[in-house]
Amino acid sequence: MTELMLKYFRDKQQKAQSEKVYDTQCPYCSMQCKMQLIEQKIVSRKQYKTIGKDNPTSGGRLCVKGMNAHQHALHNERLKQPLMRINNEFVPVTWEVALETIKTNFQEIQKNHGNNALSVYGSASITNEEAYLLGKFARVALQTKYIDYNGRLCMASAATGANMTFGMDRGFTNTINEIPNTRVIILAGTNIAECQPTIMPYFEKAKENGAYIIAIDPRETSTTKLADMHLKIKPGSDIALANGLLKIMIEKELIDTAFIMKHTNHFDEVKNYVLSLNLDEIVSETGITMEEFYQSATVFASEPSGMIFTARGIEQQINGTETVRAFLNLLLATGKIGKPNSGFGAITGQGNGQGAREHGQKADQLPGYRSIENKVDRKYIADVWEIKEEDLPDKGVSAYEMFEHIEKGDIKSMFIMCSNPVISNPNANFVKKALEKLSFLVVVDLFLSETAQLADIVLPATSYLEDEGTFTNVEGRVMLREASFPIQGNAKHDWQILSEVATRLGKEKYFTYGSAEEIFEELRVASRGGKADYYGITYDRLRKESGVLWPCPSPDTPGTNRLFEKRFAHEDGKAKMAVVKNESGERKPKINSQYPLYLTTGRVMSHYLTGEQTRKSPSLAARNVEAYIEIHPETAKKYGIKQNKLVKVTSEKGWIIVRSQFSEAIRKDTIFIPFHWTEKQNVNRLVGDQLDPFCRMPGFKMSVARVSPITN
Incomplete structure (x- = not known):
């Protein structure tokens, strides 16, 4: 054997001996792609790469965010020990000092102002165990009754709309594997190509198999390019569009009367309303041509199977719940639900957007999707927690409304876990001022975020590589995230932090957990018999089956792949259609001489939410280094805007400065700005504080604004 060959085998052996593999899953979108971090030690230096791992949802695929997620988890700015604000500067302190300070302040505030002077702001990026806890x-x-979470800004209208219509909310009513076999698809306000890239192959396969795809979006995107029909809608007119489509279906007798009679309520009221509408007026209101209306309605209603997918484009509206319900009317009228290759999919945004809303973070919910206002539900959970039902607080308020209560003086302190509300909320200037008004603020996070910078105590959390637990992905599939990477510094898991604070407050007997799995075992019991029933799911089963779709009521039954095959979740087994009036959006801001343009927001592929994690990843930050305004060239010319120049964008709530980016893919009356940046590039400074009356969702996707060039 030659010396060269010997060297080759020695090098290969050394590499194998110095390589470590860590199983995990992506911390970003709701696909929750399984992956492995490969650590290689080269001499004295470590290098890392991430590879995909096969699983039922994403099949081993990864997008650019997943491939580079480890860069933020290993970033040198990770918080590794508690910080305390002393003389307006952060000073490292021990956990003992931090916890004792929290105890002292919480107890003093509640002594002087009552239990509800404290509040909790949660996250849809934490595990099911931690959301439950x-x-x-x-x-x-x-x-305290004051708890809500950032999912209120993301999934609330889809969840509320599904609950009102079907009696149950799970992200997909079918499995993701049915998408390639459906015959027609409506993508309403979703840019999956950039927001959930690893789901795209399912839609591409459907197209390859002959499915007709209808995309509804005021912009041309990578997703609309896949569509056979792009309905380039005027922002805010989605309800009129859905009603117009239903009117045509009814008039052309393309509805499934037998299904409607057997499985729905209130169709006659809906029918009478939509038939009273003037289609010419709807065409004018939406900007969609009559031909496009008839083509879309005819194809969707005529095909034997079909699916509708909604996302933030139609959901993040101040009438988002009603908008979702208007599209669900289309599914029900054509009988395209509870059957193979037919159903509804709410494209969840955050990593655990589904599971985080099922087990008690929302102001009105208890574990298992139980209602905090239902006496039976309250009694059940009180028994699981071994407390008296009367000691269980009542319903609080939504996420944004908690900041209004701070402003009014009702809330004196807030405990924020893994969220950055200064950037993510509407009317962001107001939110920052509210947090600055608090007597005491505690933030748990990976980094010193814009919100953490306002805190009195900052506690270091563990990352997705270190923190084991379950997530419920876009399908409603519960998945176990393995996590064995060494904890960075003195950081602690979120569930450990909660347990330790509770112990300091004298509630140790309720928080005696030694692992995430122990918490999950309690969650199983707490969810048992609820709509989101996890009782039949265990860690062992998740490892063997690579995930289980809820509801799963017992360990010897499979998960539920398709909902509503026999009945809906309302007491009478029927779905509730709803009269959704076109004028329901009258509260929305209207363009005028002072603010002549519609403003909409969204994501770019390389960033996630407020960008606190992805901007710490050099490979991702380099792709989009700053925010921008996407504007039609003719619109830009009208207002004196030049290409690639700084632009001031103003609404009645504030102003920001971003760089111009010309695009003929956007409507001339609309501008688009992504929301991943901070301070003077934070588009949420421009968004108003009106909320959906049903789910309290802010109207991120429709504001009005004006633009002007920045002159030297």
């Missing part, structure tokens, strides 16, 4: 922490350890 956060709800228990607020209601048992703090005994």
